[in-house]
Amino acid sequence: xxxxxxxxxxCIDYRQEMTLLALRIRLCGDSISDAEKQDVSKExxxxxxxxxxx
Amino acid sequence: MEIxxxxxxxxxxxxxxxxxxxxxxxxxxxxxxSISINNSQKASEQVSKEHDQPDDHDRKxxxxxxxxxxxxxxxxxxxPFDFVEEEGKTALxxxxxxxxxxxxxxxxxxxxxxxxxxxxxxxxxxxxxYHNYDVIxxxxxxxxxxxxxxxxxxxxxxxxxxxxxxIFVALLSDRxxxxxxMTAFQKSVNIIINTKNMEDFGKIFSRGVTDHEFFxxxxxxxxxxxxxx
Numbered sequence: 608x609x610x611x612x613x614x615x616x617x618c619i620d621y622r623q624e625m626t627l628l629a630l631r632i633r634l635c636g637d638s639i640s641d642a643e644k645q646d647v648s649k650e651x652x653x654x655x656x657x658x659x660x661x
Numbered sequence: 662m663e664i665x666x667x668x669x670x671x672x673x674x675x676x677x678x679x680x681x682x683x684x685x686x687x688x689x690x691x692x693x694x695s696i697s698i699n700n701s702q703k704a705s706e707q708v709s710k711e712h713d714q715p716d717d718h719d720r721k722x723x724x725x726x727x728x729x730x731x732x733x734x735x736x737x738x739x740x741p742f743d744f745v746e747e748e749g750k751t752a753l754x755x756x757x758x759x760x761x762x763x764x765x766x767x768x769x770x771x772x773x774x775x776x777x778x779x780x781x782x783x784x785x786x787x788x789x790x791y792h793n794y795d796v797i798x799x800x801x802x803x804x805x806x807x808x809x810x811x812x813x814x815x816x817x818x819x820x821x822x823x824x825x826x827x828i829f830v831a832l833l834s835d836r837x838x839x840x841x842x843m844t845a846f847q848k849s850v851n852i853i854i855n856t857k858n859m860e861d862f863g864k865i866f867s868r869g870v871t872d873h874e875f876f877x878x879x880x881x882x883x884x885x886x887x888x889x890x
Binding site: 615616617618619620621622625 | 817818819820821822823825846847849
């Protein structure tokens with residue numbers, strides 16, 4: 608029963624994780640402009656929310 | 662006979678006459694675990710049958726291969742690989758165009774795949790319910806003119822990762838470039854093949870499968886060593 612209740616880990620989850628990782632790396636980069644930083648931060652927040660990390 | 666997979670606990674009913682004499686194990690249609698067919702299990706089923714003496718109607722009703730929670734009746738054509746040999750590779754072709762389909766089947770035959778052709782999206786889902794294919798070749802417009810809402814792709818991306826990683830999915834598209842890895846990632850497939858490159862389908866597909874096997878080789882070997890494969 609516990610096995611059935613366990614959430615399935617799918618391609619969608621994997622893709623979200625990888626996208627989040629890439630955006631975080633981009634955010635830490637030196638060459639990022641302020642405008643892009645804002646866009647990336649916004650996108651990170653959206654993904655984190657979709658992944659129920661907040 | 663009722664068979665239970667001791668890895669994923671799925672229950673299956675298999676007609677006795679479908680089990681070849683001397684067969685000791687079969688792969689689980691769900692998780693591919695090797696399920697040993699216990700002789701005593703066979704014997705006890707036999708005794709129980711003789712004891713119950715069901716009439717023909719009851720006996721027919723018993724002879725289904727459905728997973729326990731499902732109630733559809735058994736149709737052998739839905740499950741063409743009930744007893745595929747241990748190393749046999751299986752492929753599902755989801756392509757409506759006869760010219761493309763011919764090329765795909767030729768290439769897969771050369772690579773020694775056991776091939777199933779799907780009629781429509783519903784048929785694909787039905788077939789995938791009973792068998793974990795090694796390869797799926799899917800045209801993104803198969804059974805749906807809008808490639809962004811292909812039901813087969815939606816099913817694949819919602820599939821559990823432990824199952825999905827054992828399937829190599831080649832997506833045929835007229836929008837994306839062949840071997841566009843970023844789009845493949847976005848679409849949850851392993852390789853994109855543009856329909857303009859169908860003449861080289863065999864070469865491209867073979868390269869993709871080789872890369873896929875190489876990528877997962879260490880992982881699979883480790884799983885095997887850990888007794889989880």
